[in-house]
Amino acid sequence: MTHTRRHGITAIVLWLIFLLACAGIISRTHFTTDLSAFLPRSPTPEQQLLMDQLRDGLASRLILVGIEGADAPARAELSKQIAQRLRANPAFASVNNGEPVDAERDRAYLFDHRYLLSPAVTPERFSEAGLHAALGDSIDLLASPAGLLVKSILPRDPTGEMVLLLDQLDSGAQPNLIEGAWASRDGARALMLMQTRASGSDTDAQQRAMTAIQQAFDQAAGASASARLVMTGPGVFSVTSRDTIKRQVTRLSIISLTLISTLLLLVYRSFSALGLGLLPVISGALAGIAAVSLGFGEVHGITLGFGTALIGEAVDYSIYLFVQSEQNRADRQNWLKRHWPTIRLGVLTSIAGFASLLLSGFPGLAQLGLYAIAGLVAAATVTRFVLPSLLPANFRIHDVSAIGLTLSRWVKRADALRWPALLVLAAACIIVVVNRDSLWNDKIAALSPVSQADVELDARLRADMGAPDVRYLVVVSGANRESVLRTSERVSAQLQTLVEQGELAGFESPSRYLPSTVMQRARQASLPDRPELETRLAQAVQGLPVRAELFTPFLDDAATARRQPLLQAADLQQTSMAMAVDALLIQQKQQWRALLPLTAPEGVDINADHLRTALDGMPDVLFVDMKAESDRLYSGYLKEAIGLSLGGLVAIIALLLLVFRSPVRVLRIVAPLAAAVITVTAGLSLLGQQMIILHLVGLLLVVAVGSNYALFFDRPEPHTPILPRILASMLFASLTTVAGFGLLAFSNVSILQAMGVTVAPGVILALMYSAIFARQSAAGPSNV
Amino acid sequence: MTRSAYLRLAALAVLTLFLSPTVQAAPLSIAQLMANLAKNPQGAASFTEKKFISILEQPVESSGELLFIAPARLEKRTLNPRPETMVLDGDTLTLERGRRKHVLQLKDYPEVAGMIESIRATLAGDRKALERVYHLALDGDSERWTLVLTPLDAKVGKVIARIRMAGVKDVVRSVEILQADGDSSLMTIEKLASPQ
Numbered sequence: 001m002t003h004t005r006r007h008g009i010t011a012i013v014l015w016l017i018f019l020l021a022c023a024g025i026i027s028r029t030h031f032t033t034d035l036s037a038f039l040p041r042s043p044t045p046e047q048q049l050l051m052d053q054l055r056d057g058l059a060s061r062l063i064l065v066g067i068e069g070a071d072a073p074a075r076a077e078l079s080k081q082i083a084q085r086l087r088a089n090p091a092f093a094s095v096n097n098g099e100p101v102d103a104e105r106d107r108a109y110l111f112d113h114r115y116l117l118s119p120a121v122t123p124e125r126f127s128e129a130g131l132h133a134a135l136g137d138s139i140d141l142l143a144s145p146a147g148l149l150v151k152s153i154l155p156r157d158p159t160g161e162m163v164l165l166l167d168q169l170d171s172g173a174q175p176n177l178i179e180g181a182w183a184s185r186d187g188a189r190a191l192m193l194m195q196t197r198a199s200g201s202d203t204d205a206q207q208r209a210m211t212a213i214q215q216a217f218d219q220a221a222g223a224s225a226s227a228r229l230v231m232t233g234p235g236v237f238s239v240t241s242r243d244t245i246k247r248q249v250t251r252l253s254i255i256s257l258t259l260i261s262t263l264l265l266l267v268y269r270s271f272s273a274l275g276l277g278l279l280p281v282i283s284g285a286l287a288g289i290a291a292v293s294l295g296f297g298e299v300h301g302i303t304l305g306f307g308t309a310l311i312g313e314a315v316d317y318s319i320y321l322f323v324q325s326e327q328n329r330a331d332r333q334n335w336l337k338r339h340w341p342t343i344r345l346g347v348l349t350s351i352a353g354f355a356s357l358l359l360s361g362f363p364g365l366a367q368l369g370l371y372a373i374a375g376l377v378a379a380a381t382v383t384r385f386v387l388p389s390l391l392p393a394n395f396r397i398h399d400v401s402a403i404g405l406t407l408s409r410w411v412k413r414a415d416a417l418r419w420p421a422l423l424v425l426a427a428a429c430i431i432v433v434v435n436r437d438s439l440w441n442d443k444i445a446a447l448s449p450v451s452q453a454d455v456e457l458d459a460r461l462r463a464d465m466g467a468p469d470v471r472y473l474v475v476v477s478g479a480n481r482e483s484v485l486r487t488s489e490r491v492s493a494q495l496q497t498l499v500e501q502g503e504l505a506g507f508e509s510p511s512r513y514l515p516s517t518v519m520q521r522a523r524q525a526s527l528p529d530r531p532e533l534e535t536r537l538a539q540a541v542q543g544l545p546v547r548a549e550l551f552t553p554f555l556d557d558a559a560t561a562r563r564q565p566l567l568q569a570a571d572l573q574q575t576s577m578a579m580a581v582d583a584l585l586i587q588q589k590q591q592w593r594a595l596l597p598l599t600a601p602e603g604v605d606i607n608a609d610h611l612r613t614a615l616d617g618m619p620d621v622l623f624v625d626m627k628a629e630s631d632r633l634y635s636g637y638l639k640e641a642i643g644l645s646l647g648g649l650v651a652i653i654a655l656l657l658l659v660f661r662s663p664v665r666v667l668r669i670v671a672p673l674a675a676a677v678i679t680v681t682a683g684l685s686l687l688g689q690q691m692i693i694l695h696l697v698g699l700l701l702v703v704a705v706g707s708n709y710a711l712f713f714d715r716p717e718p719h720t721p722i723l724p725r726i727l728a729s730m731l732f733a734s735l736t737t738v739a740g741f742g743l744l745a746f747s748n749v750s751i752l753q754a755m756g757v758t759v760a761p762g763v764i765l766a767l768m769y770s771a772i773f774a775r776q777s778a779a780g781p782s783n784v
Numbered sequence: 785m786t787r788s789a790y791l792r793l794a795a796l797a798v799l800t801l802f803l804s805p806t807v808q809a810a811p812l813s814i815a816q817l818m819a820n821l822a823k824n825p826q827g828a829a830s831f832t833e834k835k836f837i838s839i840l841e842q843p844v845e846s847s848g849e850l851l852f853i854a855p856a857r858l859e860k861r862t863l864n865p866r867p868e869t870m871v872l873d874g875d876t877l878t879l880e881r882g883r884r885k886h887v888l889q890l891k892d893y894p895e896v897a898g899m900i901e902s903i904r905a906t907l908a909g910d911r912k913a914l915e916r917v918y919h920l921a922l923d924g925d926s927e928r929w930t931l932v933l934t935p936l937d938a939k940v941g942k943v944i945a946r947i948r949m950a951g952v953k954d955v956v957r958s959v960e961i962l963q964a965d966g967d968s969s970l971m972t973i974e975k976l977a978s979p980q
Contacts (some may be wrong), residue, residue, distance in 0.1 A: 125821065140865045143844040152968070154839060236816055547844035 015386045016379075017284060017545060022290040029293040033203070033242035033301040033449075036152035041361050045622060053611045054234070058544060058583035058595070060200025061093070063233040065192040066184070066462040070227040075190035076747040078177030078227055081220035082213065091209050094404060097192040098175065098182035102576040103702050106698055107290060109575045110165045115561035118161040119168075120634065121493075121523040125159060126533065126558075133542035134159035138542060171579075184464035192467050195579060203242055204236030232458040243447040243747075245301035248747050253308040259739045260315055267732050268322065269398035276390060277318040284314040284379030291374035292367050302417055302449075303367045305744070305752045306697075309759065312740020316733035317343060317382040321383055322397050332388050334364060339726070340384060342711050345659060347380045348607075349652045349711075350704035356648035357697070362637040372704075403731070404724025411727060413769045423773045425675050428682035437680065442635035446522055449749045467709025472598040472606050474507075474615065475622045477591060481569070483592040484585070485516035488627035491596060491621055494614045503610055509582040513577040520566045528766060530559045580758035583706055641693050645700055652703065669710040673703050674770035680762040696749045698741075698758025705737055705759070706766025713774040722774070742767045814911060814922050819930060820954050823910025826853040833971040850973065855908045872904065893917075906931070906949060907956070919946075928952055 043051060048084040054060060065082075067075045084095045115121055124130045138160045141150050153162060175182040175191050182191040194213070199207030210231060256277075264274050283308055292299045318540040320343055324337035350372070357369025432439070448455075474491055488511040498504045511519070528536065534555055538548045569585075571573035586593045600606045611623050656666040677699050684691060709730050713722060739762070744756025823887040829850045834843040848862040869880040875890045890901075905913035914920060917940060918933040931949045935941040941964065948960040959971045 137845060139840065142837060142840070143833070143865060144862065144868050151837060151839070486913040545840045545844070547841060548840055 012387040022286040025290040025293050028704050030298040033245045041363055046624050046629050049624055055201035060234045061196045063194045066229045066230040066461050067190040068347050074343045076181035077218050079181040079190040082216040083441040085216040089212055093195045093197045096195050098177050105575045111162055114161040115568055116520045116523055118164055121165055121526050123526045125563035126528055127538045128536045135544055156557050158551050158554050164456045167217055200234045203238045219386050232461050237450050246669055249305045252743055256308050256740050256743050260736045273397045280318050280379040280382040281311050281314045283382045284375035287378030288371040288375035292371050295370050301370050302751055304421050306368050309741045310742050315545055315736050317380050324725055346708035346711050349707040350376050352651035353648040353700050355705045356644040358545035368591045378715050396492055400728045404728035406728040408724040410586050411771050416773045431682035437687045439691055441692050442638055446692045473624045474596040477595040482516055484592045485511045488594045489519055505601045507596055508600045509596045510581050510594050513526055513581050517566055526563050527558050527562050533558055584585045641696050645696055669714050670780055672710050672773055673706045674767055675769045676702055676765035676778050679765050692754050694754035695758045698755040701759045702762030705763050709770045710769045713770045734763050737763045793799040814920055818911040828976045829973045831971050831973050835969040837967045842880050852907045
C-alpha cells in the first residue's frame, strides 16, 4: 500500500510538472484561422504559387465594397466621401470608385513615354510605308465619334501610340458610372474596389482595413441612414471566418462542458466526482494543444473546435473508472487489473487509427491526428496513474446499478434485433455501393468556413465589378527584374496572338507599364534621327489630306524620345499603374516573378492545352489554372486521407490480431465498427450530404471510440455475462461523446459540422451494433 | 487623355449623328414643325458625313445608317471607313469600335447630355426638352425649312457653337454642326424605306 502510495505521489508530481509545461508552451502558441491548415507542407511549383497567391497575391489584397439602400445620388455621394477619406489612409494601396483621381498623372506617364511603352513601336512603323499606314488610321479615327480625342494630339502623335496605350489600359470590363461613381449593372448598388497594402493573410491588418472602411462609411452616412455597407474579398473572408471560428469554438466548448457536466452530475450526484472526472479531460486538452504547438509551430482554430468535441471522448476514461469500480479502493485496484487492459487496448487502437493522419501532407489533418493522440494518451494516462491516487478514501458516486441491470436485460434481448440490424446494414451497403461516385465532395470550396450567403454576396459584387478573379495566370520566373520582364514580353507576344484568335479575351502584364530595358532601347532605336524622320514623313503624307509641316511637334517629340532616359520602376510612382506593377512583379528573396493574369472569353473556360502549347518551349514560364490547381490539391488530400484512413484501419486490425491472436475474435470486434461506419456513410448519402475530409476524420473517430465498446462486449468465453455496471459506464460514455460531437453538428462551420454529423450517430450505432452482435451469455445476469 | 474624358469627347461626337425622317407638312411655326415631327414614331436612313477639320487639308468622310425609334432610341451605324456603332437608348450611350465597347450614362456628362437630348428631342418633336438647352430659330416654309439651335447652356456652348438642321416637309435632310473651335461637320441624310 505504501509502495502504491509513493508511486501515486510521484505520479501526481510528474503530472503537475507536465501540466505546467503544457501551459508554458500554450502561452507562447500562435493560433491561426487562415488557410494555412489547408495548404500542403511540400508543395509543387504550381502549389507554391497557389499558396503565395492565396496569402499575398493581388487577389488576396482586394476588398470589394458595395453600398446599398438609399437612392442613387446618395450612394454615389457616400462612395465619393468614403473614397476621399480612405485615399488618405496609408493602409490602402488604392481606392477606386470610378473617380478619375490619378488620371492626370497616368495620362502624363503614358503620353510622355509613349514611344518607350507602345508595343507598336518598331522600325517598320517609322518607315515611309509604316508612317503612311499609321497616319491613314489616325485620319480614319478623326472621322469617328472618337475623333475629337485624337484631333488635338494628332500633330504630336500622328501614329496614334497614345490611343493604342489607352485602349490597352482599358481592356478590362469596367462598371457603369452613375452620378460619377461606379455602380452595379442594375444600378441598385454603388461599388468600390480597394486594395490593402497588407497581404490577405495578415488577418489583423485586414480587420483594421475593414474597420477603417466601416468608420468612413459611418461618418459619411449620417445624412442617409437607410444606406447599408457590404464588403467582401479574401481578406474579409479570413476575418469573418476567424470571428466565426473563434465564436463557435468558444460557444461550443462552453455548451459542451456544461452539457457533459450536467450529465455527469446526474449520474454521479457528486461535485467532487465531477471535478475529478474532468481532470483527465483538461489534461488531455492541454496536452493536445501543446503537442500541436510543438509539432507545427501553430495551432489552427479548427483543431481547437475538434478539441471541444474530444472532451466528450476523453471524459470516458474517468467514467469507466468511477462507474466500473464504484465500491472502494480495493475495487479500484481490481478495476485496474480487470478492466484497464481493455481500456488500454482501446486507447492503443485509437492511436493506431489516428497515427495514420500524422502522415498526411494536409497540415490541418495532421494537426487533428496529433491532437487526438496526445489528448487521448494524456487523458488515459492521467486516469490510470494519477486519478486513483487523488480519489478520497471514501470516494463514492451515486449507485447506478439499477440502470446497469435494466441495460443488462435489454442487452440480453438485443439479439432479437439481429435480423432487423442485418437488414439495415444490407440496405446501407447497397446505398453506399449505388452512390459510390457521389459520396465525396472533391471541391476545395467544401472546406471553406465561409457561409453560403457570404459566398453569394461575393459572387454578386464580383460580377458587378468585373473584378479579376485571377483564376488563370501565366507565371514567369527569373533571377532579376530585367529577365522576367524580357520573358514577359515574349509571353505577351504569344498571348496577343491568342487574343486575336479569340482564345483569350485579354491579359495583363507588368511589361506593359514597365518594359524591359532591352525593349525600351529597341523601341528608341526604332525611331530614325530627325532629318531622316522628316524625309520619310514628307513621303508618307503623299496621298493623305495632311501637310507634313503639321507634324513638327511629332518630330520634336520623337527626337526627345530617342534620347530620353529609360523608364525605371520609380517613374511609376503616383500613377494608378504603380499598383498593377507592384502586384504583378514580385521579388522573393533571390527570385523575381512576373504574373500575367488572363481573362477568359465570356462564358468560356480557357483551354489549358492550347495555352500550354502556345507557351511550350519557353523556360521559366508556367501556366496555372488556380481553380483547377486548388481542386486538384484538395482531391489529392482527399485521396491521401482515404488511403491513410484505410491504413489506420489495417493498423488497428493488426494491433488486435497481435493482442488476441485470433482472427475470429478480431473480426467480432471490428465488424460492429465497420457496420457503424457503413451505416453512417449511407445515412449521409441519403441526406444528400457529400463527404469531405472531416467526415473521414469523423469515421475514424467512430472506429476509435467504438472500439472501446466493442472490446468491452468482447469476452473470451461467452458464458461470462457483461457486468451491468460496465454496460452503464458504456452508456454514459457514449452519451457524453454524443453530446460533445452532437453539438458540432449544429455548427455552421462546415468542417466542424461534418465531424459532428458523423461521430454522434456513428458512436450510438457502434454501441448498438456491438450490443446486438455480441455473443450472448448462456447464464442469466449475475450479481452486480 | 483619361478614359472618362475620352468617353465624354466620344459621346460629344454623337452629336454628329441625329437626323431622321419623320413628318408631313411645312410648318411656319416651331409648334407646327414639332407636332409634325412627333407624328413619326420611327425612321431609318442612310447618311454621309463630312468633317471639316482645320488640321486636315480635305474633309474626312464617313457613311452608314441611322435609326431612330421614338421616343428614346437613336442608333448610328458607321460602315465606312471603319465599322463603328453608337447607340443611345434612354440615358445609356453605348459605343463600339472594333472589339472595344464602352457603356456610359448620359447624365454623368451633362454637356453631352444637353446636346444629345436636344437632337433626340428634335426627332421626337419634343419642344420642351429642346428649349431647356437651346434657343430655337426656324426659317423657311413647310416645303423647305431650317431649324437653328444655339446653346443656352455654357457647358454645351464650350463645345458647340451652333447646330443647323435642314429639312424638306417632314424629313430632316441635313445636320450641320459648327464647333466652338471652328471645325465643323455636315451630315446629309437619305431616307430609307420606313420600317413602319
